[in-house]
Amino acid sequence: MTATATTDHVRRAAATSPAAAPPQRTSRRRPSTPLNPRRSVPLTLVTGLVLVYTLLPLGWLVINSTKNQRDLVTSFGLWFGEDVNFWDNVSRTLTYDDGVFVRWLLNTLFYVLAGAGGATVLAVLGGYALAKYDFPGRKAVFAVVIGAVAIPGTALAVPTFLMFSGMGLTNTPWAVIIPSLISPFGLYLMWVFASEAVPDELLEAARIDGSGELRTFFRIALPLLMPGTITVLLFSMVATWNNYFLPLIMIKDPDWYPLTLGLNAWNAQAQTAGGEAVFDLIITGSLLTIAPIVVIFLLLQRYWQSGLSAGSVKE
Secondary structure (H helix, E strand, C coil): HHHHHHHHHHHHHHCCCCCCCCCCCCCCCEEEEEHHHHHCCCHHHHHHHHHHHHHHHHHHHHHHHCHHHHHHCCCCCCCCCEEEHHHHHHHHHHHHHHHHHHHHHHHHHHHHHHHHHHHHHHHHHHHHHHHHHHCHHHHHHHHHHHHHCCCCHHHHHHHHHHHHHHCCCCCCCCCHHHHHHHHHHHHHHHHHHHHHCCHHHHHHHHCCCCCCHHHHHHHHHHHCCEEEEEHHHHHHHHHHCCHHHHHHCCCCCHHCHHHHHHHHHHHHCCCCCCCCCHHHHHHHHHHHHHHHHHHHHHHHHHHHHHHHHCCCCCC
């Protein structure tokens, strides 16, 4: 009797022991880490849709730049026509109306170099000064810059036109260049970047060694500010290159048109009595217009990405 009770007790203990319990199902999904991220199917689908949405207009532009005027009307928009006329379209775009497209391209380059280049220089100098020097009115300047970032450019277009008209600068390149020199967002970005990228101790060490303020800025601070500088330069270049509304109200002479106004003028001439429809040249000209911006972004993307992330982590 005692031996039987002992055997039953041993069996019950064995049945309830952790070793006899059935193995629990463990999750096979590994944790997602920044160095070893886990794949997400919904996120991949959303990213794919955004990629298609982004590349579809560019693909349409590339495909239709190979068509002539007849194929643009008769063929499917997302496929090629009967003949490939890309190089013929490029040649006709550059030579049409005595090569006015080249004139508009040079005008745009001039506006970008003077406007975007000047805006970048002013933003770097102003942002560095606001970040590293203490002077009366510094907080007031900060409030003005923040307020200026929130004001859309179109709201200032009419007052800007009236002011430049009073000074007699309308219908001149200065009416496009001078407003482009003001970049509140670029100034704010350089302010934040200079605060994080240039240590105060490094500047003090340079001053103790006898370096002047200009030499300290150009030899020490400016190389550290290069990623932010390139970021501001790219944003200013794109804004000036694609600027349409400001030249529209300031410039009347077609010889001073940028590419945006010039292509719109070609598009509008088809709607006038006796005007020639040149939609194939408009599409090819649009592709030639965006090509320099795409190339510049691809070449400088590693710099402006690091500039955008400046100040995002606080220690």
